[in-house]
Amino acid sequence: MASSSKTFFSEAGAMTRFAGVFFQQAFKPRYEFRAFIKQCYIIGYQSLPLVGITGFIMGLVLTMQLRPSMVDYGVEAQIPAVIGLAIIREIGPVITGLIFAGKIGSSIGAELGSMRVTEQIDAMEVSGTNPYKYLIVTRVAATTLMLPVLVILSDAISLYGAYLGVNIRAVTSPSLFITQVFDVLDYSDVLPAIFKTFFFGFAVGMIGSFKGYNSKKGTEGVGRSANSAVVLASLAIFVIDLIVVQITEIMGIN
Amino acid sequence: MIMAKQTLSNIKLGVFVISGLVLLVLMLYIIGKNQSFFTSNFEIKVRFKNVDGLTVGNNVRFSGIQSGTVKKIIIVNDTTIEVSMLIAKSIKDNIRKNSIAYIGSEGLMGNKVVNIIPNTIPAPGVDEGDMIQARSQPDLNDALGTLYQTNDNVAVISRDLLQTVHKINNSVLLNELLNDTLLLSDLQLSLRNVKVSSEHINNSAVLVHDAMSGMRQGKGVLGVLLTDKSAERDAARALANINAASDRANRLVTKIDSIAGALEVSINNRDGLVYALLQDTAFAGRLGRSLNNVESGTAAFNEDMEALKHNFLLRGYFKKKNKVKNNKN
Amino acid sequence: METSATYIPGESPVISINGLSKAFGTHVVLDDFSLQLERGQTKVVLGRSGSGKSVLIKCIIGLLPPDAGEIIVLGNDIIHLGHDELDEVRVKIGFLFQSNALYDSMTIRENLEFPMRRHTVGISDKEAESRIIEVLTDVGLEHTIDMMPSELSGGMQKRIALARTLILRPEIILYDEPTTGLDPVTGREITSLIKSIQRQYNTSAIIISHDMKCVKAAADSVAILINGKCYTENTYQALKQSDDPQVKQFFE
Numbered sequence: 001m002a003s004s005s006k007t008f009f010s011e012a013g014a015m016t017r018f019a020g021v022f023f024q025q026a027f028k029p030r031y032e033f034r035a036f037i038k039q040c041y042i043i044g045y046q047s048l049p050l051v052g053i054t055g056f057i058m059g060l061v062l063t064m065q066l067r068p069s070m071v072d073y074g075v076e077a078q079i080p081a082v083i084g085l086a087i088i089r090e091i092g093p094v095i096t097g098l099i100f101a102g103k104i105g106s107s108i109g110a111e112l113g114s115m116r117v118t119e120q121i122d123a124m125e126v127s128g129t130n131p132y133k134y135l136i137v138t139r140v141a142a143t144t145l146m147l148p149v150l151v152i153l154s155d156a157i158s159l160y161g162a163y164l165g166v167n168i169r170a171v172t173s174p175s176l177f178i179t180q181v182f183d184v185l186d187y188s189d190v191l192p193a194i195f196k197t198f199f200f201g202f203a204v205g206m207i208g209s210f211k212g213y214n215s216k217k218g219t220e221g222v223g224r225s226a227n228s229a230v231v232l233a234s235l236a237i238f239v240i241d242l243i244v245v246q247i248t249e250i251m252g253i254n
Numbered sequence: 255m256i257m258a259k260q261t262l263s264n265i266k267l268g269v270f271v272i273s274g275l276v277l278l279v280l281m282l283y284i285i286g287k288n289q290s291f292f293t294s295n296f297e298i299k300v301r302f303k304n305v306d307g308l309t310v311g312n313n314v315r316f317s318g319i320q321s322g323t324v325k326k327i328i329i330v331n332d333t334t335i336e337v338s339m340l341i342a343k344s345i346k347d348n349i350r351k352n353s354i355a356y357i358g359s360e361g362l363m364g365n366k367v368v369n370i371i372p373n374t375i376p377a378p379g380v381d382e383g384d385m386i387q388a389r390s391q392p393d394l395n396d397a398l399g400t401l402y403q404t405n406d407n408v409a410v411i412s413r414d415l416l417q418t419v420h421k422i423n424n425s426v427l428l429n430e431l432l433n434d435t436l437l438l439s440d441l442q443l444s445l446r447n448v449k450v451s452s453e454h455i456n457n458s459a460v461l462v463h464d465a466m467s468g469m470r471q472g473k474g475v476l477g478v479l480l481t482d483k484s485a486e487r488d489a490a491r492a493l494a495n496i497n498a499a500s501d502r503a504n505r506l507v508t509k510i511d512s513i514a515g516a517l518e519v520s521i522n523n524r525d526g527l528v529y530a531l532l533q534d535t536a537f538a539g540r541l542g543r544s545l546n547n548v549e550s551g552t553a554a555f556n557e558d559m560e561a562l563k564h565n566f567l568l569r570g571y572f573k574k575k576n577k578v579k580n581n582k583n
Numbered sequence: 584m585e586t587s588a589t590y591i592p593g594e595s596p597v598i599s600i601n602g603l604s605k606a607f608g609t610h611v612v613l614d615d616f617s618l619q620l621e622r623g624q625t626k627v628v629l630g631r632s633g634s635g636k637s638v639l640i641k642c643i644i645g646l647l648p649p650d651a652g653e654i655i656v657l658g659n660d661i662i663h664l665g666h667d668e669l670d671e672v673r674v675k676i677g678f679l680f681q682s683n684a685l686y687d688s689m690t691i692r693e694n695l696e697f698p699m700r701r702h703t704v705g706i707s708d709k710e711a712e713s714r715i716i717e718v719l720t721d722v723g724l725e726h727t728i729d730m731m732p733s734e735l736s737g738g739m740q741k742r743i744a745l746a747r748t749l750i751l752r753p754e755i756i757l758y759d760e761p762t763t764g765l766d767p768v769t770g771r772e773i774t775s776l777i778k779s780i781q782r783q784y785n786t787s788a789i790i791i792s793h794d795m796k797c798v799k800a801a802a803d804s805v806a807i808l809i810n811g812k813c814y815t816e817n818t819y820q821a822l823k824q825s826d827d828p829q830v831k832q833f834f835e
Contacts, residue, residue, distance in 0.1 A: 041263050045270045114687075122646050123684035128670040128702035149274030156277050182284045186311070190281060 018210045026137045036138040043104050044146030051154045054099050059158035063165025083162040084181030089193050092155040097200040101233035105208040109229030112212025113222035136209045143205030148197040188253040196244040203236040295340040296382045300355040305335050308366040314339045316370045321345045352377040356389045400493050407500045412552040414507045449544035451506050454499040456551035596621050597787045603652035612638045614811030625788045627798045630808035636791040640757040645669050674702045677748035677756040683740045685732035692728050695747050718746040738769035758790040762797045774800045
């Protein structure tokens with residue numbers, strides 16, 4: 001018990017230190033711009049199909065699930081507003097974040113883990129490259145900046161799914177749907193929701209990188225890195241979500 | 255070849271990022287437009303005694319059109335709350351200085367809104383920072399309470415009236431009574447009063463009837479009743495009228511009752527006036543019509559009350575009353 | 584720098600290690616280890632698995648910080664160099680990793696380009712291209728230039744890794760168990776390739792190995808690492824005839 005809590009705290013401390021190095025390295029030349037763009041492409045663009053499909057299904061299913069109760073209460077006309085709020089405020093960021101953690105957290109963990117195990121990270125260092133900068137800073141910066149973009153696109157796709165969901169049993173024009181959704185939306189709904197996704201992205205990139213970079217020898221170590229990266233990143237998303245909602249509550253912009 | 259692949263992936267990434275940003279900007283713009291942040295506004299104020307849960311950001315509607323939001327709510331003193339509203343400049347010309355503001359709600363469970371309605375008296379348009387007048391709304395529960403009391407009153411009155419008329423009709427003493435000319439003219443006057451007041455009751459009943467059928471129209475009584483403040487006001491006014499009328503009728507009946515009592519007292523005092531009265535057919539006709547009026551008035555009122563009982567919103571209310579009555583019995 | 588002043592190119596040892604110690608926790612790997620590498624010499628460090636041979640050469644190239652001792656490479660004190668100066672020294676040192684360490688997200692060409700692009704050594708695109716062709720020819724794998732590392736066999740990967748080590752024309756090459764994990768025939772090929780490259784590029788080298796065939800073929804001198812110390816150092820033939828049981832165990 002004592003030793004497991006000791007490893008927990010030492011892990012937490014090591015991760016904090018690891019994240020601290022990011023801020024130390026990220027703003028110092030040389031800037032690995034090309035590697036960053038490449039990571040943005042892999043992390044952002046190539047995640048879009050997965051995120052888009054899950055977002056679409058989420059919007060559609062949520063609408064279909066919610067409809068019976070809304071009809072029972074006689075507020076069928078409120079479906080777009082309710083779905084819109086749910087998607088923009090919570091479902092979009094969190095579901096996209098979780099999918100992102102599953103895809104990107106594990107791939108960063110596995111990739112860096114295997115690079116560590118096969119000495120590629122050492123090889124980079126020997127080749128006059130700061131591996132932290134070349135591998136970690138680029139990836140974490142890419143996850144931090146790409147997840148918000150993915151969330152916005154996923155929100156839009158989810159709303160399209162919800163629109164189709166509404167149209168299964170009723171007829172709504174796109175413009176009425178949009179009016180109904182945006183009638184209830186406020187800056188205080190959109191901005192904190194987008195704001196928190198930067199933290200989600202940072203957490204996913206940082207945890208994946210930490211787990212991979214400090215991978216233990218052997219293929220088993222790589223697998224464990226990838227696995228624990230996903231688990232921890234998913235947990236981090238919920239914790240950050242909780243913290244952000246508490247902060248917005250305190251600031252009175254919830 | 256490698257360069258071409260690189261360029262292609264850069265283009266894809268560019269499209270991805272830009273489309274995300276454009277969507278974000280678009281989303282914020284639409285919200286901003288809804289909140290009229292990007293259109294020019296002006297501010298007007300109104301003071302209420304009670305804002306009924308109104309909060310900053312609630313909508314302001316002018317004659318039902320979304321036209322602004324509540325900007326600030328401050329407590330001026332213990333009975334005055336000042337609400338500042340941001341109104342779109344585009345409708346500034348339509349709002350007059352003497353416009354009336356009241357607090358309503360958006361649908362059944364919706365947010366509170368400030369409704370601004372025009373006054374019938376002409377006035378110049380509002381300026382930035384003007385104070386317009388407020389009106390408090392009658393409470394639905396109070397209205398229902400009054401309605402029920404009125405109903406009871408009318409029922410008592412019509413029963414008494416009926417008894418009185420029976421007494422008059424069946425009394426053998428009436429003949430003798432009618433011999434008394436002084437009493438006759440009194441009675442004639444009283445009956446004329448009965449006619450007038452029964453007409454009052456009738457009118458009131460028609461008003462209630464109208465109000466009720468108005469409520470029954472549309473998407474369901476509850477929605478109309480809660481959203482259409484003018485229907486509610488009509489109902490309230492009608493109820494007040496009924497109340498007044500029944501008060502008057504009550505007084506009248508008391509009078510008639512005392513007359514009838516007097517008739518009974520003077521049971522032995524036979525005079526030729528009864529005969530004379532019975533000969534006067536015109537008077538008899540008038541009396542008959544008066545009684546008919548009373549009857550039809552009460553019938554219409556009963557019908558309304560019946561309709562009210564079957565209305566789903568008020569059903570529970572009447573059920574409860576019935577239960578209480580049954581328990582008493 | 585004090586050490587730079589005493590360094591005379593061509594005469595002083597290219598690598599001079601004195602009193603090197605390194606421990607991981609309580610596990611002592613190197614304990615007062617000393618070794619000199621002369622110019623043009625190929626020295627094999629022999630030792631059992633887990634005896635700290637890899638740690639030794641990782642200390643030499645500055646991947647691991649030692650606990651005590653000094654490492655002078657080409658007149659530079661590796662341990663106390665700043666990041667940029669260390670990179671300058673690293674340009675002159677090739678390192679062949681045990682697991683090849685080819686970047687598996689890059690093609691062979693990009694793998695070979697990487698050290699040239701990353702080190703600010705001022706090689707033009709045209710020269711870079713000709714060097715890539717040159718080293719690939721040296722290892723006999725010109726046709727793999729646009730392939731991915733995962734498409735190559737273990738032996739071919741080792742050759743590409745060697746080509747990448749050569750591309751900056753290093754003065755010293757450190758080989759970390761170059762024949763481990765290869766079949767005997769491929770191992771022999773790699774050994775002879777190392778030998779021919781040593782001659783062709785005239786480099787000094789430290790080879791970490793326990794493959795006696797490789798040691799016999801490549802070594803000018805053999806140092807035996809036992810219990811973290813340089814137990815003895817001599818030519819292959821001399822050590823083979825030794826009666827010391829500690830030495831003999833390697834030759835059986």
